Amino acid sequence: MTAMLSIDDVHTYYGDSYVLQGVTLELKPGQVVALLGRNGVGKTTLVRSIAGLTPAQRGRIVFRDTDITRMPAYRIARMGIGLVPQGRRVFKSLSVKEHLQVTARGDGQWNFDRVVGLFPNLQSRLRSLAGKLSGGEQQMLAAARALVGNPEILLMDEPTEGLAPLMVRELGKTIESLKAAGTSILLVEQQLAFALRYADIVFIMSKGRIVHSCTPAELAKDSETKARYLGV
Numbered sequence: 001m002t003a004m005l006s007i008d009d010v011h012t013y014y015g016d017s018y019v020l021q022g023v024t025l026e027l028k029p030g031q032v033v034a035l036l037g038r039n040g041v042g043k044t045t046l047v048r049s050i051a052g053l054t055p056a057q058r059g060r061i062v063f064r065d066t067d068i069t070r071m072p073a074y075r076i077a078r079m080g081i082g083l084v085p086q087g088r089r090v091f092k093s094l095s096v097k098e099h100l101q102v103t104a105r106g107d108g109q110w111n112f113d114r115v116v117g118l119f120p121n122l123q124s125r126l127r128s129l130a131g132k133l134s135g136g137e138q139q140m141l142a143a144a145r146a147l148v149g150n151p152e153i154l155l156m157d158e159p160t161e162g163l164a165p166l167m168v169r170e171l172g173k174t175i176e177s178l179k180a181a182g183t184s185i186l187l188v189e190q191q192l193a194f195a196l197r198y199a200d201i202v203f204i205m206s207k208g209r210i211v212h213s214c215t216p217a218e219l220a221k222d223s224e225t226k227a228r229y230l231g232v
């Protein structure tokens with residue numbers, strides 16, 4: 001199977017601050033890859049490098065057959081890489097419906113009706129301003145906004161952060177639907193149980209590098225790795 005996304009020896013800086021120190025990782029078609037690691041190890045920076053928001057200085061990021069390493073973010077998004085950013089980043093003064101209208105792209109399977117159908121909580125709040133939604137509803141909106149762009153790859157950066165258990169379950173169902181539809185997902189997660197339930201493969205990051213890769217079942221049994229890199 002050829003890779004959907006291949007990240008090869010990527011190095012990324014914020015000014016003089018050297019954050020990603022040679023990250024190599026592969027996402028295959030239809031796979032859910034979990035990216036785990038303690039706070040500040042560089043998970044979001046990797047997501048930003050893929051999305052073109054903080055481009056890598058060295059190394060290569062290839063989407064299908066296209067080198068996207070230094071492509072501008074809007075082009076990467078248009079090519080089919082959707083982003084659910086950490087902290088949701090919805091537009092407070094746009095309604096739910098307006099969010100989905102302004103970000104719709106392409107004539108793929110995720111049209112307005114289908115996306116709204118996936119999120120019952122949003123369906124009843126189409127006219128509400130995003131700033132008036134609960135944290136969980138805003139997270140759903142961030143996911144829905146990425147989906148109407150019909151991405152082939154979805155980058156989800158800590159989608160369960162701050163969600164009540166019921167909303168976490170809803171989000172899990174969404175991930176299952178996306179997976180069934182063949183979307184590849186890079187899932188950055190702090191909730192280990194959630195990541196292990198939905199991931200096909202797990203990568204662990206420490207100090208700007210991938211230090212471990214295994215199946216969810218292997219990680220579940222590996223208390224040494226969990227203690228050393230995840231603090232659990």
Ligand SMILES: Nc1ncnc2c1ncn2[C@@H]1O[C@H](COP(=O)(O)OP(=O)(O)OP(=O)(O)O)[C@@H](O)[C@H]1O
Nearest residue numbers: 014017019037038039040041042043044045046086
């Ligand atoms: N805009 C920025 N400018 C300078 N340094 C930054 C910036 N954003 C993040 N950093 C630093 O880069 C490092 C990696 O941050 P990053 O946000 O990628 O970590 P993370 O693994 O996503 O953490 P968390 O689990 O808390 O979300 C940290 O040391 C952080 O302080």
Ligand SMILES: [Mg+2]
Nearest residue numbers: 043044045086
């Ligand atoms: Mg982060």
